[in-house]
Amino acid sequence: MDFSLSTEATAFRQEIKDVIALTYTPDRRGEHHRTGTFACPALYQELARRGLLERIVPGLGKGDPIELWILFNELEKASVPYDALSVILIVSAMVNRLGTDFQRERILASLISAKSYACLGYSEPGSGSDVASVSTRAVRDGDQWVINGSKMWTTMAHEADWILLLTRTDPTLPKHRGLTMFVLPMDTPGISVEPVWTIGSERTNATFFDDVRVGDEWVLGGLNKGWAAMGVGLTFERGVVGETNSGVPLLRHFRQWAEETGAAHDPAIRRQMAQTAIDNEVAKLLTQRSAWMAASGELPLVEGAMSKLFATAAYQKGVHWFQQRAGAAGLLRFGEDGAAAEGWIEYEGRHAPLCTIRGGTTEINRNIVAERHLGLPKCV
Amino acid sequence: MKVSLSEDQRAVEELFSEFFAKTSEPMVVRRAEPLGFDSELWSKLCALDAPAMGVAVEKGGGGAGLAELVVLGECVGRSVAPVPIIEHTVAVRALPEPSAELLAGDEVATIALQSVTGGLDWGLIPAGAVARTVVGPCDGATVAVSGEPPGVAPSNHACMPVAFRTFEHDTATKLGDSSVWSRALSEWQILTAASLVGIAAKSLDTGVEYVKAREQFGRPIGSFQAVQHGLADLPALIDGARLLTFKAAWAMDASDPTAPTTTDVDDNDVNDPISLALMAYLFAAEVAAQVTDRVLHYHGGYGFAAEYDIGLYYRRARGWPLVLGDPAAQYQRLADRLFGAVSTDDASRKR
Numbered sequence: 001m002d003f004s005l006s007t008e009a010t011a012f013r014q015e016i017k018d019v020i021a022l023t024y025t026p027d028r029r030g031e032h033h034r035t036g037t038f039a040c041p042a043l044y045q046e047l048a049r050r051g052l053l054e055r056i057v058p059g060l061g062k063g064d065p066i067e068l069w070i071l072f073n074e075l076e077k078a079s080v081p082y083d084a085l086s087v088i089l090i091v092s093a094m095v096n097r098l099g100t101d102f103q104r105e106r107i108l109a110s111l112i113s114a115k116s117y118a119c120l121g122y123s124e125p126g127s128g129s130d131v132a133s134v135s136t137r138a139v140r141d142g143d144q145w146v147i148n149g150s151k152m153w154t155t156m157a158h159e160a161d162w163i164l165l166l167t168r169t170d171p172t173l174p175k176h177r178g179l180t181m182f183v184l185p186m187d188t189p190g191i192s193v194e195p196v197w198t199i200g201s202e203r204t205n206a207t208f209f210d211d212v213r214v215g216d217e218w219v220l221g222g223l224n225k226g227w228a229a230m231g232v233g234l235t236f237e238r239g240v241v242g243e244t245n246s247g248v249p250l251l252r253h254f255r256q257w258a259e260e261t262g263a264a265h266d267p268a269i270r271r272q273m274a275q276t277a278i279d280n281e282v283a284k285l286l287t288q289r290s291a292w293m294a295a296s297g298e299l300p301l302v303e304g305a306m307s308k309l310f311a312t313a314a315y316q317k318g319v320h321w322f323q324q325r326a327g328a329a330g331l332l333r334f335g336e337d338g339a340a341a342e343g344w345i346e347y348e349g350r351h352a353p354l355c356t357i358r359g360g361t362t363e364i365n366r367n368i369v370a371e372r373h374l375g376l377p378k379c380v
Numbered sequence: 381m382k383v384s385l386s387e388d389q390r391a392v393e394e395l396f397s398e399f400f401a402k403t404s405e406p407m408v409v410r411r412a413e414p415l416g417f418d419s420e421l422w423s424k425l426c427a428l429d430a431p432a433m434g435v436a437v438e439k440g441g442g443g444a445g446l447a448e449l450v451v452l453g454e455c456v457g458r459s460v461a462p463v464p465i466i467e468h469t470v471a472v473r474a475l476p477e478p479s480a481e482l483l484a485g486d487e488v489a490t491i492a493l494q495s496v497t498g499g500l501d502w503g504l505i506p507a508g509a510v511a512r513t514v515v516g517p518c519d520g521a522t523v524a525v526s527g528e529p530p531g532v533a534p535s536n537h538a539c540m541p542v543a544f545r546t547f548e549h550d551t552a553t554k555l556g557d558s559s560v561w562s563r564a565l566s567e568w569q570i571l572t573a574a575s576l577v578g579i580a581a582k583s584l585d586t587g588v589e590y591v592k593a594r595e596q597f598g599r600p601i602g603s604f605q606a607v608q609h610g611l612a613d614l615p616a617l618i619d620g621a622r623l624l625t626f627k628a629a630w631a632m633d634a635s636d637p638t639a640p641t642t643t644d645v646d647d648n649d650v651n652d653p654i655s656l657a658l659m660a661y662l663f664a665a666e667v668a669a670q671v672t673d674r675v676l677h678y679h680g681g682y683g684f685a686a687e688y689d690i691g692l693y694y695r696r697a698r699g700w701p702l703v704l705g706d707p708a709a710q711y712q713r714l715a716d717r718l719f720g721a722v723s724t725d726d727a728s729r730k731r
Contacts, residue, residue: 001447001626002382009381043607066381076647086670248648255646255719265722271708277718278659280648281627283618289623292383306616313613362521366612367605373615 003288005070012052012067014076019046024080033334036195037205038081039156044114045167054112056089057134058236059096065294069240069287076245084117084156086241091118091164093236095376098221098229103183107162110294116161119186121151121207122230128152129364131166132175132227137208138167138182141187145169145219146208147182147190147212153358157193157205166226179226182218188211200351226273237305238294242353243312244287245362247280247318250348253341254322263325272321279314286310302373305365312355312362318353383623385451387606387713389715392444392451397429400459406689411538414463415436415532417510422463422485431485433439434469434525440483441472441667446629454622457578460696464507464541466571467491471515474555474564474645475524484511488529491564491703492516508543509533515564522560523552538699566632566654569661572701573625577606579700580618583668587675594680601705607678614671621664628656645718658714662707669699 005013023043033040047053048310055061056068068089075082092111095103110116127133136149149169157163170178184191190212196204202347221229255273258264262275286307290300323330327338334343356362391579403424412418425431434449435441471489472478481487488716490511492502500523502516509532515524525547535540555561588611591602601607635641641652650656672694676683681691704710705724716722 001384001386001623001628003627003630118597147663243536245648246647252646264719267708267712270471270722271711271720273719274711274715275662276626277645277650277714278663280658281656282624282663283652284648285623285627286616286620287382289383289619292381303619306619309613309614310620363609367608369612370608374584374608376588376592376608376609377600379601379608380603 003285005066009066009070009151010340012058013070013074015019015050016047019050019052020042020074020078022046022077024060029079029173029296032081033201034194036201037156037159038202039084039159040081041114043080044085047085048112048114053089053092054231057093057112060092060108060112065238066291069291070333072240072242072244075097076242077248079249082242082333082355085114087097087118087120088112088116088154088239089115090233090236091162091183091196092118094164094220094229095230102221103218105170107110107183110161117156117159118164119157119160119205119207121154123152125150125152125206127212129361131230132179134166134179136167137171138169138180140169140214144213144215145182145213147209149209151197151207151209153200153204154193154207155204157186158195158203159208162186162219163191163207164220166230167368170224170269172223173224176216176227178221180213181220181229183220184212184214184218198354200354201347213226232338234301235299237289237304237306239292239300240287243285243359244307245280245313246315246355247276247283249344250315250318250322251280253344253348254326256342257326257329261329267327272318272325276292276314276318276321277289279318283311283314285306291347301348302355302368305368308360309362309369315355316352319348323349328331382694383531386447386624389448389451392448394454395428396452397428397458399425399636400455400461401630404459404461406692407458409692410462411463414535415541416462416539417464418462422488425463425465426485428598431468432473432483434473435436437484440477441478441683443530446567447626447633449571450574450625450629454572454578454581457575457580458582460692461704462539464490464510466568466575467507467511468520470564470571471511471513472692473567474515474560486593487512489513489515491568493565493568495561500549502538504703505542505545507541508545509541512546514547516584517558517561518552520558522564523553524555527551527674536699538696540699540703542703555586561688562654566657568705569657570625570632572626572704573621573628573657573660575700576664576697577616577622577625578620580614580664580668580671580695581696583675583690583697584611584614584618584703586690586693587678590675591678601678603687610678611676616676617667618671618726621660623662624656628660630651631656632671649691650718652717655714655717658710658717660681661701661704662710662714665701665707668701672697684716710726
């Protein structure tokens, strides 16, 4: 085994670090937490200007999964919000792969330049982990589709130009087969967005569709092929698009506070910091493995599930430890005098629960490992 | 970057996994208790030139790197083989001129793990019950001593051939400064981590087989989600421990003692082989303990019965690493390397 990065990958990593240093400043963080919109247009656009977003998307550029991993690894380590960017890239990859010439022309340029955002309309009030059960309906009416329903967790919908929308077009077919994906302009009449506020300061949304009328030109990947279209998105992510390195900034923030206060001299605290450093190394190696497998032409679905299971559990354990170790300073938010690590420790305590939920819950990932890796019988 | 075994490593894996599967069946492991050493198995292993495998070619060995030895270590763990090949390997690698007897495995060598000042009282020595030569630290130096091994071990948790030994000071041969022993200790940590990965991996296999076969309430217990989810957490731990162990071996094999090692824990960039060895040892010890605990549990009462193999793995998962002492001390060593050492005067400052 060889764990070193190639010269090219090392240079790519350095360039990402440079872009972050150039465009991400502490006042941006303040803005995210004030507005609830966790996105960094200046940073994303600088990546785009250098051709790095195009380069990441298979078909548009090199599409190297190792570079994809490096990009999100660096963003996450630097505590830069990366979700909005990951959706831009996922939708770009899907449109490029499945889209018509018309769709590619209309959508790709605005996304890949990071001038537009997209949002994912997958989950619904009644469909979360069981996403294939969506009930948002697209009904044929002449040469148009009429869409009615609602979507949850459509983060960035309030700023996005595009939504990827999973609908049910044929309720008579088995649930995975009657689904169709649309990619719609957000200004289509009948779409409305309501904020959903989270305990992590982040704004997400509920998006409603009332008699939204669109033509076939907005169907992505074919009629009743919505499930396969979702698979294309997953194939692009390959388990390396974030959520497995949150422990790195956690440890950095905590250590900064612990050294300022002298707590870093306490053996019990040093042990927990060392344990977190080990967990961070393991999380990195598991994700690095997925990236390497993807670069070798494999689809690391099970490996991605393993990385997420390990990394998110380890992160939540670390957050719990360090908030306790910070004592009362761990209660104080950004901007308060005496807040541990300027308020990061308190914030991580509110952010942590999300990690074992979004992008595939712990339970769904355990099902994947149990069935596909351990070969255990289907649950009753 | 390459996260799979090389062709050489694959060959090592094939050779030793087949070898131990045939020669170190649970019956053999049980028969070797309480000493934890099977001389017949050791002879068969010697016939494969395993004792000299990790010794440099110019010293008469097989020239294998630590990464190949990690592959061997995992095979040893999978079969909980009652042979001190890990201790022997790190000891002979530390000797400037290993004798023909040591290279052939006619004599066993080992490493003392406790650093003590002013003498050769090293506490409990792994493989000390069967090793003639012991490599250990002594007043800032690394020494080798020889003596007749007792051939019996104090009765212990994992039936390991450990022993307390006493040596005369003037029989010690100096091998170099303390860095010789430190390196051997890191190598022992890495190979022990590998063996613990083997213990964990084999235990999980055993657990999966068991829950598929065992029926309660009219169906295999492996079809219950509570059981599935308890097992589904384990592969990531095992794979993570294996990757970390290989990374430590890779860093150690590649390390140039004169070059500065780059470690920036704030950036999750750890390349220091000594830190990685500590990480691998500490993590693998936790993983092996957790995996064997959970798999034993899913056996129900039978897991507690001596007749079932999981008990052999459960005890060794705890015993093999514990001979180095309370892991708390190793966590502090790791913290010192990663975050900078703390002087004792500072310990209660400020807070």
